[in-house]
Amino acid sequence: MTSYADLAARFADAFDAVGHGERAREAGRHLPFAVQRGLQEAGFGRVSVPEAAGGDGASHETALRLLMDLAARDVNTAHLWRSHLVFVATVLDQVPAAAKTWLARVVAGDWAGSALAERGTAAPGRAATMAERDEGGTWVVTGEKYYATGSAFATWTIATVGVDGDALVSRRNSKRAGGVVREPGRAVAVVRVRQPRVRVKDDWDGFGQRLTATGSVVLDGAAAEALLEVPRREGPVPVLQEASLLALQVGVGRAALAEGVELLRARRRTFNTGTEALPAQDPQLLEIMGRLSGQLAAAEALMRQVGGLMDEAEAQGAAGDDDGAARLMEEAMVAAYRAQAVVPDAVLGVCTGIFDTLGASATSASLQLDRHWRNARTLATHDPAAFKVRMAGDHLVNGTPPTAYTSAGVVDDD
Numbered sequence: 532m533t534s535y536a537d538l539a540a541r542f543a544d545a546f547d548a549v550g551h552g553e554r555a556r557e558a559g560r561h562l563p564f565a566v567q568r569g570l571q572e573a574g575f576g577r578v579s580v581p582e583a584a585g586g587d588g589a590s591h592e593t594a595l596r597l598l599m600d601l602a603a604r605d606v607n608t609a610h611l612w613r614s615h616l617v618f619v620a621t622v623l624d625q626v627p628a629a630a631k632t633w634l635a636r637v638v639a640g641d642w643a644g645s646a647l648a649e650r651g652t653a654a655p656g657r658a659a660t661m662a663e664r665d666e667g668g669t670w671v672v673t674g675e676k677y678y679a680t681g682s683a684f685a686t687w688t689i690a691t692v693g694v695d696g697d698a699l700v701s702r703r704n705s706k707r708a709g710g711v712v713r714e715p716g717r718a719v720a721v722v723r724v725r726q727p728r729v730r731v732k733d734d735w736d737g738f739g740q741r742l743t744a745t746g747s748v749v750l751d752g753a754a755a756e757a758l759l760e761v762p763r764r765e766g767p768v769p770v771l772q773e774a775s776l777l778a779l780q781v782g783v784g785r786a787a788l789a790e791g792v793e794l795l796r797a798r799r800r801t802f803n804t805g806t807e808a809l810p811a812q813d814p815q816l817l818e819i820m821g822r823l824s825g826q827l828a829a830a831e832a833l834m835r836q837v838g839g840l841m842d843e844a845e846a847q848g849a850a851g852d853d854d855g856a857a858r859l860m861e862e863a864m865v866a867a868y869r870a871q872a873v874v875p876d877a878v879l880g881v882c883t884g885i886f887d888t889l890g891a892s893a894t895s896a897s898l899q900l901d902r903h904w905r906n907a908r909t910l911a912t913h914d915p916a917a918f919k920v921r922m923a924g925d926h927l928v929n930g931t932p933p934t935a936y937t938s939a940g941v942v943d944d945d
Contacts, residue, residue: 602782739909
């Protein structure tokens with residue numbers, strides 16, 4: 532297992548390259564194709580692949596730390612890697628033969644995005660996007676997905692699909708390696724992005740995370756390379772999905788604080804009501820900065836705790852203690868839900884608080900300091916915190932197991 536220190540040092544130059552030009556990309560809405568390719572060519576896509584399969588074997592805690600580091604350079608590019616991390620975790624949740632095939636492709640340089648949310652009117656847990664076999668026996672996918680983060684940049688995208696359950700075999704009842712799902716009628720299709728029957732549209736119109744191509748993917752009878760199992764609800768994939776969004780927010784907070792510190796150090800304009808000639812020496816402004824840094828440090832510590840619990844769970848599973856692994860993975864999910872009570876508010880507080888140490892000139896459009904708040908606010912709305920914090924409280928008081936977020940949809944009034 533490669534340590535965080537080794538991986539951070541190895542990819543330091545690649546991360547710096549991602550940070551270069553980030554503000555210009557934001558200003559012009561230039562999607563980060565070049566910097567994403569740089570990460571891909573540097574081998575960053577295989578960081579979370581086990582060493583036995585040719586990767587770096589990064590632990591969950593290490594992956595979350597690297598995600599925070601990358602997001603501090605450019606949260607849009609980090610979000611692309613987040614989708615790839617979820618793909619690798621989904622592959623690792625498969626039977627060995629399927630996992631081996633896809634891990635080899637990742638090690639060879641393939642990159643993956645995601646297309647999990649329905650664009651249509653399917654209810655939560657139901658799929659409007661469908662997979663069926665064509666005359667030649669190939670699985671083909673038809674439907675439209677949204678929030679397809681990273682798919683425009685990727686070799687593959689994964690899409691949740693509905694499928695005729697008679698054609699599938701549950702892994703709970705069979706050890707066969709091919710065509711298996713845990714949930715009747717649902718699967719995860721792996722689709723090559725660059726094929727005639729796939730169209731990726733950059734129609735995401737959110738005010739933040741504007742460079743992730745988090746828009747639509749139209750699948751018009753697109754060939755699927757494989758159908759994978761839906762990840763276990765009690766497994767690492769749902770926890771990673773939760774924790775990685777929070778880690779992105781921490782990275783945004785770091786970026787905002789770093790820019791605020793830089794501007795405060797350089798500031799020469801002051802007010803007659805201040806207590807020091809230089810703003811960087813004013814104790815009131817220094818107190819604000821100290822408070823913001825403390826909030827951010829607490830948020831980061833919570834993310835590392837979640838990653839550590841996931842690592843402990845997997846170690847227990849590897850030792851043959853399935854019950855212990857399940858208990859620790861539940862603890863990791865609860866820890867991620869507790870973090871929802873702290874991380875979004877802390878990060879948004881940093882993104883707002885830096886303006887309290889600067890003057891009106893900090894609102895200049897040329898500085899684009901508002902991008903940090905916009906990105907953090909957009910990320911925080913992906914998965915409403917109120918639901919998660921409620922479940923953390925229910926677990927604390929009543930011992931109720933948390934419910935993993937696996938789908939969204941439209942309620943039918945009828």
